[in-house]
Structure formats: structure tokens, C-alpha cells
Amino acid sequence: MSKSIRLVPLLAALAYAWAAIFIRWSEPAGPLAIAFYRMFIATVFWAPFFVKRWKCPYVVMPTIRQWKLILLAGIFLSLHFATWTSSLLYTSVASAVFLILTQPVMIAIAAHFILGERLTLIHLIALSLAIIGAVIIFGGDIGISREHLFGDVLALIGAFFAGGYLFIARMARPDNDDGTPGVELAMYLFPVYGISTLGLFIITMSFGESFGPFPRESWLAMLGLGLVPTVIGHSLFNYSLKHLGALSVNIALVIEPVGASLLAILLFSEAPTMGILLGSPFLIASVIMIFLRPPQKRPRVQESTAS
Secondary structure, X not given: OOHHHHHXXXXXXXXXXXXXXXXXXXXXXXXXXXXXXXXXXXXXXXXXXXHHXXXXXXXXXXXXXXXXXXXXXXXXXXXXXXXXXXXXXXOOHHHHHHHHHHHHHHHHHHHHHHHOEOOOHHHHXXXXXXXXXXXXXXXXXXXXXXXXXXXXXXXXXHHHHHXXXXXXXXXXXXXXXXXXXXXXXXXXXXXXHHHHHHHHHHHHHHOOOOOOOOOHHHHHHHHHHHHHHHHHHHHHHHHHOOOOOHHHHHHHHHHHHHHHHHHHHHHHOOOOOHHHHHHHXXXXXXXXXXXXXXXXXXXXXXXXXXX
């Protein structure tokens, strides 16, 4: 495996850092409508690639188990965007994006028990640094206001569903130990994005949000939201999940809050808090540690047979 593959999650995180910025620019569209159009654009983008691969006689179709994982991933993704996008109405960009830092911890625990990815001392230290950095950055937000706290809770719930979505991709995308090939990228992303789009349509209708019309600036921002953090960011994450461990990919998400906070400073004049200044070095250190020493799967125990 080429070492350059480890850069893919970092590039994805940099693209994903623009999500909160494009969402802010998409106003006055509602958060659920913004999430719907985001996934609709991504679905349309991947449609021709899916059709081309579907018609190819040499493509291995997903198994029943993989179709179930695809359905579950689409549901998790729709719930992630519904909650996380809505959180930006109540809390700051920095608070919303830094709560994504809980994902690597969730993924690490799940990967350890389900995928057999071994955690060593250096990984536990890296995860501890990520938690410490997150606590320093948004720990003081609890006392600001109930509205701010509600936004933080929505962002935390969104992080849970995002972690589940990426963890499912780690189960569906790679080749299995039993020889079953993993789902191709186009064959995976189009149905996942399509299911997420349908879910967000239902959620948006249920809450009575408008699907338009919106100002031209809002449409352009939603187009950017669908292409940059979604088509580029999420697709690169899913690509890397075929080649890298779940924790190695998801720990790269700590780059997103740093990038998004810097963009918010430049574009929205959101001054960094002391928590961000003190907590960011912990997050950067955790990323470096994980990428220098990525976790490996536990070796299989070979059964000995008597001759």
C-alpha cells in the first residue's frame, strides 16, 4: 500500500472544512432544506458513474449483506446532516465542528471490538489528546446559553450518526476476509447518497420547511456545499476507507475543525476563543501520532492440527 494513501483523508478533511461556511452562506434557506439539496446535488453527480458501472458486465454487484449496509449508511447520513446542519442555527461554527472530534473515539471503540483493529498505547494516548483538546475548546460553552447548549447537543448527535455512517462504509467498502469483494465506490456512493436524499426529503417535509425559492446566492452556496465538502470530501473519505483502518481515516477529521475555525475567522470575523488556541495543539498532535503509527488488525490465530 502506497504511503500517499494516508494523505487522502487529510485532503478530504480540508474539503469538508468548507461545509459550515457554505451552510452559513446558504441562508435564508432552512437547515433541513440545505441538507436535502446538498445530498441531492451529490446524488446527481454520482448517477452517471453508477449507471456506467451497473451496465458493465464485469462489475461484481453488492451482496444482500452489503445492500443492507448501504441502506443503513444512507439512513445514518441523512440523520447526521439533519442534526448537524441544524446545530449551526444555535451554536458557533467552532463549537459545531469541534464536536466532530468525538467521532474518532466512537470509531476507535467500535473498530476495536467489531473490526479487530488493535489499539496500542500510542493510539490510546492520541485519543486522549483528542478528547482533552475537545474539552478545552468547547467545555466552557455549556454556560453560555441554553440555545447554545441545544446546538451543541445537536452537533454531538450529528457526530454520532456521522461516525456510524463512516464505520458502516469501513465494513462495506473493503474486500472481506472470506473473499467477498468490497463495493465499488460509484456502486456504493450513489445509493447511499440517494437514500440520504430521500430521508432528508421526508424529514424536511415533516418539519414543514420550504424547498424554495431562495436568493441566487443561496443556490450557489448550496451548489458549492454539494460539490466541495460532499462530492470531494465525503467521497475521498469513502475511498480511503477501502485502504486504511477506520481509526486512521476518522482521526483525520480533527483537521476539519481547525480549518473551519480559521475560515470562520477570515470570512465571518469569528474571533478564536482561548479554548481554541489552547486545544488545537492537542488535536494536531493526535493526528500526527495516528498517522505515524496507524493501527493494524490483530493477527489471526492459526489452529494447529495433529499429524
